[in-house]
Amino acid sequence: MACFLVPAAQAVITSVAAKVMKSKEKEESVKIYLSDGSVEEATKIPFSAKLGWLNKLLWGGSALLAFEHLWHGEIVPFFPFLTAIKSGETAEMLAEMRSAGVMMSVLITAVWVGMLAVASVIEKRALRAPKPAEEGV
Amino acid sequence: MTLLTTVFAAIICTIIWYRGAPKSEMKVGHLCWMFWGASLMWFIDAIIEYGELGAEYFTPAPVDMLNDFYLGLSVVALGLIIWLVILLVKDPKGVVKAALFVKK
Numbered sequence: 001m002a003c004f005l006v007p008a009a010q011a012v013i014t015s016v017a018a019k020v021m022k023s024k025e026k027e028e029s030v031k032i033y034l035s036d037g038s039v040e041e042a043t044k045i046p047f048s049a050k051l052g053w054l055n056k057l058l059w060g061g062s063a064l065l066a067f068e069h070l071w072h073g074e075i076v077p078f079f080p081f082l083t084a085i086k087s088g089e090t091a092e093m094l095a096e097m098r099s100a101g102v103m104m105s106v107l108i109t110a111v112w113v114g115m116l117a118v119a120s121v122i123e124k125r126a127l128r129a130p131k132p133a134e135e136g137v
Numbered sequence: 138m139t140l141l142t143t144v145f146a147a148i149i150c151t152i153i154w155y156r157g158a159p160k161s162e163m164k165v166g167h168l169c170w171m172f173w174g175a176s177l178m179w180f181i182d183a184i185i186e187y188g189e190l191g192a193e194y195f196t197p198a199p200v201d202m203l204n205d206f207y208l209g210l211s212v213v214a215l216g217l218i219i220w221l222v223i224l225l226v227k228d229p230k231g232v233v234k235a236a237l238f239v240k241k
Contacts, residue, residue: 007178056167061174063219064212068139071208100185104178111177 001074001084001093004065006101007108011058014051021048032126050119054112061108138202140179142209146216147172162229168220175212 025046032042069075074083084093150172154165187194197205225233 003182004178007174053170056170057174057177059174060167060171060216061176061178064143064171064175064216065178067212067215068208071211100181103181103185107181108174108177 001089001096002069002082003096003101003104004062004069006097007058007105008062008066010105010109011055011062014058015055018048018051018055021051022046030127033128044123050116053115054109057108057112058105061104138197138205139209139212140176140183142206143172143176143179143212146213147176164220164224164227164229167223168216171216171219172213175216 025048028044028046030042030044032040034040066075070077075081076083076086080086082093084090147169150165150168154161154169157163157165183194228234
């Protein structure tokens with residue numbers, strides 16, 4: 001009915017948050033250890049860039065789901081835009097947004113948190129100097 | 138079928154992105170995010186539908202399957218159009234800019 005509106009609303013909030021964070025963040029230079037043993041100077045990507053991953057997932061998914069809703073006649077390009085409101089099924093629509101919409105947002109956020117965890121492990125590994133015993137291997 | 142089509146599109150785009158990374162001149166990353174986002178959302182739809190239909194969910198009528206596949210292809214086409222607009226507007230290789238200006 002209109003489940004995609006929940007992740008779309010979340011996308012608006014996280015996009016604003018990413019913009020605010022970006023204006024306050026400073027570049028952090030670090031030394032990373034490459035697999036061939038060499039050391040390279042690099043800049044760590046800020047949290048706002050990682051929040052951008054969530055934004056893109058939410059905006060992209062919402063856009064394609066909006067098209068699917070248009071395909072099924074659940075949204076229309078004229079007022080009131082949502083067929084459920086026109087046909088008096090607002091309560092059902094809100095119930096669907098509460099169940100499917102919230103679940104969509106939760107799943108996407110959970111996947112993003114998982115990505116943050118994996119990225120953190122990769123970052124820590126790259127920042128850690130190889131142990132002398134490992135160098136000969 | 139729509140979910141399956143989008144998941145395959147997401148996997149193919151991720152492979153293409155990984156092959157071109159870290160340069161990302163073609164901005165394929167945008168396609169990956171879009172298709173993965175939609176796939177995750179349709180996965181929730183699939184779970185809810187499975188909860189209602191049970192095993193019947195896996196045996197759709199051929200007409201429904203064809204219609205869902207048609208929708209899936211349309212979604213992929215829309216995703217590609219959005220990506221193309223982003224690519225031409227951002228113009229990372231400067232191709233559009235070069236086409237608009239003639240060097241003296």
